Amino acid sequence: MPDNILQKLFQPSGRGKVWWLFAFIILLVIISGIIDAGSYYNKGADWLSAKTGQTIKLPYAKEIPFRLGLDLQGGTQLVYSADVTNVPEADRRSAIDGVRDVIERRVNVFGVSEPNIQTNKSGDDYQVIVELAGIKDVNEAIKTIGETPLLEFKEQNTAVKQLTEEEKNQLIATNQEAEKKAEEILGKAISGGDFTALVGEFSNDDAAKANGGDLGWVTENDNQAIVSQIKGLDKGKVYADLIKTSQGFEIVKLEDKRVKINPFDNKSEKEVKASHLLICFQGSDNCENGLSKEEALAKISKLKEEAIPANFIDLVKNNSTEPGAETSGGDLGWFAKGAMVKPFADAVFSQSVGTISDVVETPFGYHLIYKQEEKDLEEYKISHILIKTAKEEDVAGPQSEWKNTELSGKNLKRAAVNFNPNDNSPEVSLEFDDEGAKMFADITGRNINKPVAIYLDGYAISVPTVNEKITGGKAVISGRFNIQEAKLLSQRLNAGALPVPISLVNQQTVGASLGRDSLVASLDAGLYAFLLVGIFMILFYRLPGLLSVISLLIYSLLVLAIFKIWPVTLTLSGVAGFIFSVGIAVDANVLTFARLREELRRGRPLNSALEEAFARAWPSIRDSNSFTIITSIILIIFTTSVVKGFAVTLIIGVAMSMFSAIIITRTFLRLIPARWLESKHWLITSIKKQS
Amino acid sequence: MNYRIIQKRGIWLGISGSLFIAAVIAIFMWGLKFGIDFTGGSLLEVKFTGIRLEVSAIEGQLKDLNLGSLIVQPVNKDGMILRFQDSSKEKHQEVLNKLDELVKKDQKDQKIEEVRYDAVGPSIGIELKRKAILSIFWVLVAIVIYISIAFLKVSKPVVSWKYGVSALIAMSHDVIITIGAFAALGRFYNMEINAPFVAAVLTVLGYSVHDTIVVFDRIRENLPKSDEDFASTVNISLNQTLGRSINTSMTALLALVSIIIFGGESIRSFALALTIGIFIGTYSSIFVASPLLVVWERLRKDR
Numbered sequence: 003m004p005d006n007i008l009q010k011l012f013q014p015s016g017r018g019k020v021w022w023l024f025a026f027i028i029l030l031v032i033i034s035g036i037i038d039a040g041s042y043y044n045k046g047a048d049w050l051s052a053k054t055g056q057t058i059k060l061p062y063a064k065e066i067p068f069r070l071g072l073d074l075q076g077g078t079q080l081v082y083s084a085d086v087t088n089v090p091e092a093d094r095r096s097a098i099d100g101v102r103d104v105i106e107r108r109v110n111v112f113g114v115s116e117p118n119i120q121t122n123k124s125g126d127d128y129q130v131i132v133e134l135a136g137i138k139d140v141n142e143a144i145k146t147i148g149e150t151p152l153l154e155f156k157e158q159n160t161a162v163k164q165l166t167e168e169e170k171n172q173l174i175a176t177n178q179e180a181e182k183k184a185e186e187i188l189g190k191a192i193s194g195g196d197f198t199a200l201v202g203e204f205s206n207d208d209a210a211k212a213n214g215g216d217l218g219w220v221t222e223n224d225n226q227a228i229v230s231q232i233k234g235l236d237k238g239k240v241y242a243d244l245i246k247t248s249q250g251f252e253i254v255k256l257e258d259k260r261v262k263i264n265p266f267d268n269k270s271e272k273e274v275k276a277s278h279l280l281i282c283f284q285g286s287d288n289c290e291n292g293l294s295k296e297e298a299l300a301k302i303s304k305l306k307e308e309a310i311p312a313n314f315i316d317l318v319k320n321n322s323t324e325p326g327a328e329t330s331g332g333d334l335g336w337f338a339k340g341a342m343v344k345p346f347a348d349a350v351f352s353q354s355v356g357t358i359s360d361v362v363e364t365p366f367g368y369h370l371i372y373k374q375e376e377k378d379l380e381e382y383k384i385s386h387i388l389i390k391t392a393k394e395e396d397v398a399g400p401q402s403e404w405k406n407t408e409l410s411g412k413n414l415k416r417a418a419v420n421f422n423p424n425d426n427s428p429e430v431s432l433e434f435d436d437e438g439a440k441m442f443a444d445i446t447g448r449n450i451n452k453p454v455a456i457y458l459d460g461y462a463i464s465v466p467t468v469n470e471k472i473t474g475g476k477a478v479i480s481g482r483f484n485i486q487e488a489k490l491l492s493q494r495l496n497a498g499a500l501p502v503p504i505s506l507v508n509q510q511t512v513g514a515s516l517g518r519d520s521l522v523a524s525l526d527a528g529l530y531a532f533l534l535v536g537i538f539m540i541l542f543y544r545l546p547g548l549l550s551v552i553s554l555l556i557y558s559l560l561v562l563a564i565f566k567i568w569p570v571t572l573t574l575s576g577v578a579g580f581i582f583s584v585g586i587a588v589d590a591n592v593l594t595f596a597r598l599r600e601e602l603r604r605g606r607p608l609n610s611a612l613e614e615a616f617a618r619a620w621p622s623i624r625d626s627n628s629f630t631i632i633t634s635i636i637l638i639i640f641t642t643s644v645v646k647g648f649a650v651t652l653i654i655g656v657a658m659s660m661f662s663a664i665i666i667t668r669t670f671l672r673l674i675p676a677r678w679l680e681s682k683h684w685l686i687t688s689i690k691k692q693s
Numbered sequence: 694m695n696y697r698i699i700q701k702r703g704i705w706l707g708i709s710g711s712l713f714i715a716a717v718i719a720i721f722m723w724g725l726k727f728g729i730d731f732t733g734g735s736l737l738e739v740k741f742t743g744i745r746l747e748v749s750a751i752e753g754q755l756k757d758l759n760l761g762s763l764i765v766q767p768v769n770k771d772g773m774i775l776r777f778q779d780s781s782k783e784k785h786q787e788v789l790n791k792l793d794e795l796v797k798k799d800q801k802d803q804k805i806e807e808v809r810y811d812a813v814g815p816s817i818g819i820e821l822k823r824k825a826i827l828s829i830f831w832v833l834v835a836i837v838i839y840i841s842i843a844f845l846k847v848s849k850p851v852v853s854w855k856y857g858v859s860a861l862i863a864m865s866h867d868v869i870i871t872i873g874a875f876a877a878l879g880r881f882y883n884m885e886i887n888a889p890f891v892a893a894v895l896t897v898l899g900y901s902v903h904d905t906i907v908v909f910d911r912i913r914e915n916l917p918k919s920d921e922d923f924a925s926t927v928n929i930s931l932n933q934t935l936g937r938s939i940n941t942s943m944t945a946l947l948a949l950v951s952i953i954i955f956g957g958e959s960i961r962s963f964a965l966a967l968t969i970g971i972f973i974g975t976y977s978s979i980f981v982a983s984p985l986l987v988v989w990e991r992l993r994k995d996r
Contacts, residue, residue: 073959081817127816140810144782506782507814516738516808516959523957531951535944542940574960575889578952582967585948586900589941593907596937622910625843626903632835633899637892640828645892652896 023669031556034563040065066566070135071573071647074521076514077135080144082504084128088406089502098128100412100501105132108147130504140511152500153411154457155442156404157449165394176392184244184251184389191240191387197255200387206250207388215255215385221262222380223338229382232256250390258383271339271379276350277332279305279317280324282367289367291323302361302368309358314372323367332372338379346371404455404462407445412501413438415475417492422480428488429480430495439475447471458491524577531581532558539588543595549670550591550663557587557662564654576647583655590627590663594619616668623660630656696935698979699928699987705980706988712973713866716873719880725872726879728887729776731822733815734761735785737775738768739792743803745771746795754795758787766883768958772808780812825891832898837861840906844913850923851990856909859989863982864901864974868894871970878965889963897970904941904978908934912983924987931983942975 047060109117118133201215222229235256245252262271282289283298318332359371416433456464539547601611637649761778840857878884911930919926952964
């Protein structure tokens, strides 16, 4: 027999173990009590040290406040949806994190205490959730977040836009209408209508409209599509057909024609009809035959010896290196002097008709030229009415000129105001982070001699042309702003440029007064719930009921302490979850006590009935509570934040309730001496023991 | 005491059946009144420091703003709730300005205070519906798996998955009747269904199963040592757990009723949904799930 309490404790058998558990529970109660009511504990410590003259100094506890949700303390929740369509799949996550960081900096500038900013992906939609507690002016906050500049770097878009079937049909329909209209006008013009008046009324060529549609003197070279058609027309006549050009349908009147006179030597200009044979060599333009210059010269000199007008075309077809010469026979058709490179033109215009030239060297290689005909160059004075037709881009909308690059505002390290060394105008200089510097080098590297565009909030603010690959990660936005604007821009960029555009999709504001009211109401509800449940348990289960109420009290202390140190954000629904858990926390006790009564009714002695009741009730408690926990986990995974608060508190509550019912209540019941309880049977049940 | 619950199962199942049918009819006839969490739109609650404006005056003042459907409802003694379709922040500001203008016209020093403002974009609503359906689906799957595993050892005379399916039927019954009650509440008291309602329904699912499991557990425990037939064993088990079932629901309902009475306007419909669901859930764990097991066992025998 153990004869003192120490021996009882260190040889834990039966009741000794129970005392250990009891001590553990008391310790838990003290710790969670201090966590729950830190400020009261600290005041008590102060009071104690004052009373005892500084002899007893308890250590201070850290005062941890409850973290209240927006609906209990007032505030605003803003949900932004981020448009990541321009960002490759793999980079979206980091783009969103970039948005979050930027908004965080922005909000910090705004001075909200403890802003809570989270990202969320639901389906394909990326969201940023901004929670601003206790904020006064929500609109100002929205403006501040929304105003954050969006900085993008773009390069030229070379992709071709495809028309849809519908758009193609629309295009055809539009152009058929234009043709019909053009034909009507043509009819009027031919039947003697006033051409100038028709021009004024219908022509889409606004430049020529003022001069009655006059295009001035043109040669066939200047406007091949029209002049080739009207060459044979008499002066003052309208061409009898519509002429289709790239612009649209043309109704053309030939006003006058003459031989073109060269203004320098006052001689009439000529045009010639000729064909040529080309032997190119390595180093000449577009040459692929691989002959050296000497070999090419030898070859063409040999051909020159063979060549006469009668066999020229065959020689060309068999030997010329000009692409397509096998079929064209080197025919160049009619051309004026300006149409050919100078050595070629000089040769062909100086040789006689019907002869073959000596070897001529041009950048394309060596030529032999057979001059077939020569005549004076005619030029024509033309007036026209243009009925424009639609082009693909008119229907499909303009091809977007720029496309996004991988570089965006999120790669910006710093922006500063500089002055251009040449004209002293203010500029904003940009410095990229390491990744950004690399991207910028790539972008400039592949766009040499091409423009890139810097877009701010959707507008191009600077479109410099790249001269060379820029390494070192620095760029300058120049022009178009004064010093204030430059300063403001650099400040905004420093605060953060958004990597992708965002839009506000959801807003919830709870006024501070409503939050306070809700908080008070929840506390009331919690208090009454506790009271009602407690009264019910004591009335129904007597002493065990009272013990279960005490363990419910301890349960509440523990759960609240967990809420504080976790910390769990307590929302209205979260508090409701906690109150509800108070209601079901006693379930485990109810199960056990009901079992206890049953066992007693069967005539078991109290002590063993107690153990039997706990043992038998456990599987049910485990099964049913673990199911509530599974449901809550599913709630947390699949639903919105409002619901999550509820599910989190419910999980904590249910888990702790199992602990309190099994460990705490049981320990209390075991501590009561069985012999004493046996004599006070009414404390447990009115049912008399069957004997 | 031994109540003859199983023996009178026709009555209980009859009551359940009629309630269930009534709920289904209510849902189809009246539909559910979805709140802005699901439909998208705005909810603005304001408080008047002076005399509260008339509903008609507010409607008249806001007529030109094109807010979509505008519903104005007085709350408490000094507040007003406005619901409208448009959820842009510009419209929100315009509404506040217009209301302020109206207040200032008659009462110079008075103003309105914004108590609460929720704006939900339409895409969020669609997302919520998707998530709600998904979570209900997964809870159902979890229930069948969980119960089937828990009752794996109990195979005579009813196989384990039948416990799962019975619990599932009882639970669907609870949820449908709860939703039906809200169809009626929506029809007659304008009670709306928002995101927390989904949580309430899922919690009811969990609770209903939890309650049913306790009864099934007792059946599982009694079966090997019972000399009586299946129906009587179930009935004894029911009687043994009856006190517990009712008492547990009592404590849960006491907590919920406290929330309904004292917890404030914002959480009331949530607590009400839980209350209805748990009440029905308790009923079904006693009067639906176990009788169904017996019915099933009888059917097997008759074949």
